[in-house]
Amino acid sequence: MSDALSSWRDGPARTEILDFIARITRRSSPDYVAPEARIATFDNDGTLWCEYPAQAQVFFAQWRLKALAEKDPGLAARQPFKAFLERDMKTIHELGKKAAFELAFTTHAGMTEEAFEEIARAFFAVTRHPTLGRPFNVLVYRPQIELLNLLHENEFKTFIVSGGGVDLIRAFAEDAYGIPRERVIGSSVKTRFESQGAAADLMKLAELNSFDDREAKPQNIGLHIGRRPILVFGNSDGDLAMMRYAKAGRGPRMALLLHHDDGEREFAYDREFKLSPLSEALDKAADFGITVVSMKRDWKAVFAEESPLKMQAAG
Amino acid sequence: MSDALSSWRDGPARTEILDFIARITRRSSPDYVAPEARIATFDNDGTLWCEYPAQAQVFFAQWRLKALAEKDPGLAARQPFKAFLERDMKTIHELGKKAAFELAFTTHAGMTEEAFEEIARAFFAVTRHPTLGRPFNVLVYRPQIELLNLLHENEFKTFIVSGGGVDLIRAFAEDAYGIPRERVIGSSVKTRFESQGAAADLMKLAELNSFDDREAKPQNIGLHIGRRPILVFGNSDGDLAMMRYAKAGRGPRMALLLHHDDGEREFAYDREFKLSPLSEALDKAADFGITVVSMKRDWKAVFAEESPLKMQAAG
Numbered sequence: 001m002s003d004a005l006s007s008w009r010d011g012p013a014r015t016e017i018l019d020f021i022a023r024i025t026r027r028s029s030p031d032y033v034a035p036e037a038r039i040a041t042f043d044n045d046g047t048l049w050c051e052y053p054a055q056a057q058v059f060f061a062q063w064r065l066k067a068l069a070e071k072d073p074g075l076a077a078r079q080p081f082k083a084f085l086e087r088d089m090k091t092i093h094e095l096g097k098k099a100a101f102e103l104a105f106t107t108h109a110g111m112t113e114e115a116f117e118e119i120a121r122a123f124f125a126v127t128r129h130p131t132l133g134r135p136f137n138v139l140v141y142r143p144q145i146e147l148l149n150l151l152h153e154n155e156f157k158t159f160i161v162s163g164g165g166v167d168l169i170r171a172f173a174e175d176a177y178g179i180p181r182e183r184v185i186g187s188s189v190k191t192r193f194e195s196q197g198a199a200a201d202l203m204k205l206a207e208l209n210s211f212d213d214r215e216a217k218p219q220n221i222g223l224h225i226g227r228r229p230i231l232v233f234g235n236s237d238g239d240l241a242m243m244r245y246a247k248a249g250r251g252p253r254m255a256l257l258l259h260h261d262d263g264e265r266e267f268a269y270d271r272e273f274k275l276s277p278l279s280e281a282l283d284k285a286a287d288f289g290i291t292v293v294s295m296k297r298d299w300k301a302v303f304a305e306e307s308p309l310k311m312q313a314a315g
Numbered sequence: 316m317s318d319a320l321s322s323w324r325d326g327p328a329r330t331e332i333l334d335f336i337a338r339i340t341r342r343s344s345p346d347y348v349a350p351e352a353r354i355a356t357f358d359n360d361g362t363l364w365c366e367y368p369a370q371a372q373v374f375f376a377q378w379r380l381k382a383l384a385e386k387d388p389g390l391a392a393r394q395p396f397k398a399f400l401e402r403d404m405k406t407i408h409e410l411g412k413k414a415a416f417e418l419a420f421t422t423h424a425g426m427t428e429e430a431f432e433e434i435a436r437a438f439f440a441v442t443r444h445p446t447l448g449r450p451f452n453v454l455v456y457r458p459q460i461e462l463l464n465l466l467h468e469n470e471f472k473t474f475i476v477s478g479g480g481v482d483l484i485r486a487f488a489e490d491a492y493g494i495p496r497e498r499v500i501g502s503s504v505k506t507r508f509e510s511q512g513a514a515a516d517l518m519k520l521a522e523l524n525s526f527d528d529r530e531a532k533p534q535n536i537g538l539h540i541g542r543r544p545i546l547v548f549g550n551s552d553g554d555l556a557m558m559r560y561a562k563a564g565r566g567p568r569m570a571l572l573l574h575h576d577d578g579e580r581e582f583a584y585d586r587e588f589k590l591s592p593l594s595e596a597l598d599k600a601a602d603f604g605i606t607v608v609s610m611k612r613d614w615k616a617v618f619a620e621e622s623p624l625k626m627q628a629a630g
Contacts, residue, residue, distance in 0.1 A: 036495055113537055157497065170541045180351055181541035182472065182498075188538055193530035193556055198603075200556070200563035202537045209538070215508035222428055222517045223503055223524070224539055226485045226496035241508055241515070248515035288513075 004150050007143040007301040013256070013293045017147065020254045024230065025154050031252040033230055035155040040231040041221060041242060042144070044162035044169055044186075046276060047235045047258055048177060050129065050139040050303075052267040053089055054100075054275055057164050059136065060123050061104035062087060068107060087130070093274040097163060097238070098211055100275060105165055105189050109206035113167065113191075116204060120171035134303075137172040142304045144233075148177050156231070161221060162186045163213040163238055163276075167204075185224045187212045213238040218245035235260065240281040243290055255290045257281055262296040266303075319465050322458040322616040328571070328608045332462065335569045339545065340469050346567040348545055350470040355546040356536060356557060357459075359477035359484055359501075361591060362550045362573055363492060365444065365454040365618075367582040368404055369415075369590055372479050374451065375438050376419035377402060383422060402445070408589040412478060412553070413526055415590060420480060420504050424521035428482065428506075431519060435486035449618075452487040457619045459548075463492050471546070476536060477501045478528040478553055478591075482519075500539050502527045528553040533560035550575065555596040558605055570605045572596055577611040581618075 008014040024033040045051035062084045069075040069085060076085050080103055083091035092100055108116055124137040132139060151158055158179055160169055166186030173179045188209040191202040212220050218241050221229065228249035232242055235258040243255035259282065261268050270278040285292050295302065323329040339348040360366035377399045384390040384400060391400050395418055398406035407415055423431055439452045447454060466473055473494055475484055481501030488494045503524040506517040527535050533556050536544065543564040547557055550573040558570035574597065576583050585593040600607050610617065 036489065039497075113541075159497075166538070166541065174351065182354075182474075182539065184541065191534050191537055193533050193560070195556070195559050195563075198563060200533070200559040202533060202560070218508050218515070218517060219506050222506055223481070224497065226428075226481065226499065241510070244510050244515040245508070245517070248510075248513060 005143065005146050007146055007299060009298055009300050011298055013291055013298045016254070016291055017256070020231070020252065021150065021154050024252050033251065037227060037230065038151075038154070038156040039225060039227050039229045040151050040156045040158045040233070041161045041185075041217075041225075041229040041246070042148075042158060042232075043234040043236070043239045044160050044164055044173075046260065047233055047239070048140055048144050048160070049136070050132065050141075050266065051235075051276060052260070052269060052273070053130070054092060055097075055164060056136040057104050057168060058084070058092060058100055058275070059127060059130075060120070060168060061100075061107050063123055063127055064104075064107040064119070097213065097275045101163065101165070101187060101211070102208055105187070105208065106206040108165075108167075108204050109189070111204055112201045113204070114201075116167050117171055120168050124172055137176055138304065140176050140304050141299075142301045143299045145177065145304060147233075148179070151231070152178060157183065159183045159185060159221075159225060159229075161212065161217050161242060163211065165189075166212075185212060185220050215241045217242035221245065230254065232256070233258070234281070236276040236278045237280045238276060240284075240288075243281070244288060247289055253289075255288065256293055257285055257290050258293045258295060261294050262299075262302065264296075266295060320458065320461050322461055322614060324613055324615050326613055328606055328613045331569070331606055332571075335546070335567065336465065336469050339567050348566065352542060352545065353466075353469070353471040354540060354542050354544040355466050355471045355473045355548070356476045356500075356532075356540075356544040356561070357463075357473060357547075358549040358551070358554045359475050359479055359488075361575065362548055362554070363455055363459050363475070364451070365447065365456075365581065366550075366591060367575070367584060367588070368445070369407060370412075370479060371451040372419050372483060373399070373407060373415055373590070374442060374445075375435070375483060376415075376422050378438055378442055379419075379422040379434070412528065412590050416478065416480070416502060416526070417523055420502070420523065421521040423480075423482075423519050424504070426519055427516045428519070429516075431482050432486055435483050439487060452491055453619065455491050455619050456614075457616045458614045460492065460619060462548075463494070466546070467493060472498065474498045474500060474536075474540060474544075476527065476532050476557060478526065480504075481527075500527060500535050530556045532557035536560065545569070547571070548573070549596070551591040551593045552595045553591060555599075555603075558596070559603055562604055570603065571608055572600055572605050573608045573610060576609050577614075577617065579611075581610060 023029050023031040045055045065084050075081045164186050166188050169184045169186050170181045190205045190207045190209045194201050229246045231254045232246040233256045247253045338344050338346040360370045380399050390396045479501050481503050484499045484501050485496045505520045505522045505524045544561045546569045547561040548571045562568045
């Protein structure tokens with residue numbers, strides 16, 4: 001197992017992860033966990049892929065609004081649409097994550113799931129991260145893909161539990177992470193079932209169904225999975241509730257918190273990032289037995305060098 | 316494959332199922348479906364196990380109310396609690412499924428998921444079906460377990476999509492059907508996340524989150540699975556929307572409707588069963604390309620003879 005996690009630097013975090021997996025998979029171990037209970041939940045934005053200076057959800061909304069504004073020019077003059085269209089980050093940051101995401105979700109109302117999927121795939125194909133210059137779905141973290149692969153090899157069921165819109169994540173998660181659509185939990189809007197003759201579709205509405213952040217994360221884990229995770233990975237205060245929920249279960253548990261402290265290879269931010277602050281979780285990590293992973297110290301590489309689809313096929 | 320489905324009589328339904336599976340799994344077939352898209356959804360009450368003269372959910376509520384009435388004797392005098400406590404089926408039937416189930420859900424309010432799970436397991440251990448005299452979790456249909464096993468052998472992901480409470484189903488589905496907890500979708504109540512120090516729990520509330528019947532079934536499939544099923548099995552009008560949703564997708568699709576027409580081995584009921592009527596779906600089966608399965612004609616055996624857990628271990 002020493003070849004595993006090769007993009008992780010030798011150090012306490014890597015050692016702890018490898019020890020944990022060894023302990024819970026060894027049949028003779030007192031900490032052995034049966035495969036059906038090997039549930040791992042990962043936040044997505046900032047944990048599995050880049051979320052700075054804003055989540056892909058925000059750039060996706062901006063891209064959609066550009067198309068919508070062509071049909072309705074008045075849109076460009078009204079806030080908060082104006083801020084999105086002009087990539088006015090200060091105003092968007094001040095909205096906070098929930099308001100910014102809710103605005104984003106309204107730009108998808110009135111389309112079927114299938115129509116949304118096509119648009120989401122087009123977004124990944126044609127847009128680029130504003131400073132990193134690469135498609136958003138390629139800006140996934142190589143060390144995390146290695147960790148996901150290692151968990152899959154060890155019969156873990158991995159889930160994404162994200163504040164991002166579930167359908168946007170589903171449009172790339174299977175290719176990027178090897179996590180199938182039914183293992184993606186995210187924020188969601190209500191839908192309307194429309195049927196006529198042989199046609200029957202789910203139409204996306206503007207109304208929020210669940211904003212999957214903070215205490216909604218354990219609530220949605222209860223609803224969708226029905227088992228406490230034994231391993232949780234997050235990067236913000238929005239992930240603290242699901243970490244505490246996992247840690248409170250009986251038996252071996254592990255919670256990991258990624259700290260974005262690498263301004264050279266990625267970005268350095270925590271408390272001041274209004275779209276997803278990391279403050280309380282960092283302060284209380286020791287109290288709650290949460291392992292802090294430093295991007296700068298613990299990761300040899302940050303981004304997947306190739307398209308994750310190719311990496312997977314090669315592996 | 317001719318040894319498969321041995322509790323199914325030779326006939327159009329069995330042949331159609333076997334042909335469908337062969338067609339979508341043969342790589343050279345124009346109807347080939349990749350394993351990740353082999354999604355099958357099954358209703359539970361009346362499709363995988365007995366639901367007559369009322370769903371286990373109703374008997375579970377009755378059993379819980381008996382315990383609650385010992386602490387609050389006034390309960391026994393108030394409707395609809397009185398009807399449950401006296402097993403007054405006429406009154407319970409007149410409530411209809413949604414009201415009866417909502418009442419049932421309120422009897423679980425104020426407990427954690429884990430406390431609920433223990434109570435549900437006790438219910439299965441100590442109660443019996445009123446006329447069949449066996450534990451509810453043993454009254455599962457042998458032909459359906461064979462079908463689930465066959466689908467699993469053919470890399471299908473099977474899901475339960477039920478109007479029953481998700482946590483009650485999760486308490487037995489993995490043992491009975493080989494369907495893991497995270498593949499159970501059902502009606503659900505809201506929960507509250509409560510944390511203090513190292514403790515962190517989900518507390519069940521009395522308020523309904525989703526009543527998973529009729530159009531809510533495709534809506535919840537969209538939310539939880541994010542893919543249209545290619546095979547759906549149901550037994551009532553409450554399953555028609557998810558059948559139409561599945562059939563409306565491109566490529567090969569199959570929808571099956573179990574008709575309870577076997578008063579000798581089980582029960583004969585359809586239009587008049589107020590807790591879950593079968594009427595519109597039966598009348599329009601041909602229009603929507605739904606295959607009607609007759610319990611009397613198509614099934615050699617009805618119930619699993621042994622505990623399903625033993626069957627699975629033996630198989």
